[in-house]
Amino acid sequence: MFHARASVTAPRDAQDLMSWPFFSLAKSRRVTPIDFRLGDVSIRVEATVEHGMATIWDADILIWAASQIVDARDNGLRTSRFMATTPYEILAFIGRGDSARSYDRLKAALDRLQSTTVATSIRQPAERRRHRFSWINEWKERMDASGRPLGIELILPDWFYAGVLDDALILTIDREYFRLTGGLERWLYRLVRKHGGRQTYGWSFDLHHLHLKSGGLSPFKRFTFDLRDIVRRQPLPGYCLALTIDPDGRSRLTFQPNPPELYAAQCTPRARTTRAVK
Structure with missing residues (x-):
């Protein structure tokens, strides 16, 4: 034991x-x-x-x-x-x-x-x-x-x-993770921490792919609405989130590490795709 x-x-x-x-x-x-x-x-x-x-x-x-x-x-x-x-x-x-x-x-x-x-x-x-x-x-x-x-x-x-x-x-994850109250934002933090890590230029996901990976029961429209609210609030410790539009019209969530001194500040991530997951 x-x-x-x-x-x-x-x-x-x-x-x-x-x-x-x-x-x-x-x-x-x-x-x-x-x-x-x-x-x-x-x-x-x-x-x-x-x-x-x-x-x-x-x-x-x-x-x-x-x-x-x-x-x-x-x-x-x-x-x-x-x-x-x-x-x-x-x-x-x-x-x-x-x-x-x-x-x-x-x-x-x-x-x-x-x-x-x-x-x-x-x-x-x-x-x-x-x-x-x-x-x-x-x-x-x-x-x-x-x-x-x-x-x-x-x-x-x-x-x-x-x-x-x-x-x-x-x-290793941020202890602030345990303070996240929403299921979607908790899942999103774990996904972002796994794929974004500490890469300077971050990562990104197509929203339809993201919806599939969540395994949730909510329809895509509701999923997108909840995602926009998370981007507006920026609750994920250590990461900045943004929603962008690809040249082909697809919506994409981008995220990148946020310096520790800015964890509590409103993020202003770059409005561009840095790396795509198809």
Whole structure:
């Protein structure tokens, strides 16, 4: 068993989870599957009626787990898919309160992560092979003789654990990410951090491609409306966003790193495409 450490500070995210549609972006319960295909990448995410699909807020627990594993490994400690922690340690790391309501929400998130199933071709040696798993194989509460909670034990899936141990598949994210309240802006930050990184001239996405990668249920028109609102508010820590029009009339979202001293300022990104993802 790997015991989580309270001293871990830097949040790390798994790039596979940042790039592809694995989670519901809605706060309401979603049971409609995500069925995504692009090139040789296929993802099928299924939910139960009882719990609904794991959300992008539930994924904060996986960010906590990835951060724990990477920090321990870098400090020469032995890691494991079998983890032990306390609810407080998880809630404190992801910026949630320690009220009874927060504890109940944490347990509901663990239930959704355990009951949501994923089948994907990502990181499989053959194109036709699929790896099927749940985000958490098992989890349980530990209690003392009087029924008071002592902690939580959980088992991570091998697919996730193997990706976390691969340095090339992990990125540090801004702690301000946990303050983002909207599902779309949270998903967009992870995508921008993955593809934009710290490149001076940024990156860009065609809006139809972006809509497909989100895995959301909202129609394209609504997706575009919400995206324009995000560009207007500029909530993503460390990045400037802009909407541009290509010569062929296609709309495109561009983004580039924002200097730390300007994180809280209104961005004025260059109104041009810097690099396209077709």
